[in-house]
Amino acid sequence: MIFNGLQHVGIPTKKFDESGDFYQSLGFKLVNTEDNQGSRVAFYQLGTLMLESWESPQEAPGKVGAINHIALDTNDINRAFAEVQKLNVQFVENGIQSLPYWENGIKYFNFYGPNKEIFEVCQKL
Known part of the structure; x- marks a missing residue:
């Protein structure tokens, strides 16, 4: 490859x-x-x-484009959520979410960076 x-x-x-x-x-x-x-x-x-x-003052940061989010991995979603809350960021959803992805599901939350880029924090269960 x-x-x-x-x-x-x-x-x-x-x-x-x-x-x-x-x-x-x-x-x-x-x-x-x-x-x-x-x-x-x-x-x-x-x-x-x-x-x-x-x-890049000419670019249009904050507009949704080919990249929707950047996902960060964690082994402790609750601790990660508590730490990110201290940063006083805007969250996309309220609290920790879950989806039935992978074998045992995932827990995650999303928040915005200063350019409205979306960060996801994700834990595979």
Whole structure:
């Protein structure tokens, strides 16, 4: 196979510094910064997930496009929910949700980042 797996998820932002602070509050580590013709670019990593955030006043952050959400894995959905509540974010739904996915189902919740990007936190049961 020519593909190895996910390389990164790119998220344009009008709020570059706020976005970086937010990603780091979720546990992402800043691993690289670049300048792309005067536009700041940053890469944040959590485990094997890499986010690329770039300054883009011409882009339309917050509009639903080809990527609907970014899912983060957890082994303790209740603790994760409590920690994210401390960040004073806007949640998509009220509380922890469940679906009969995989063998034993999942529990999850969704919340918005500073660019209206949707983050899902998911635990396979």
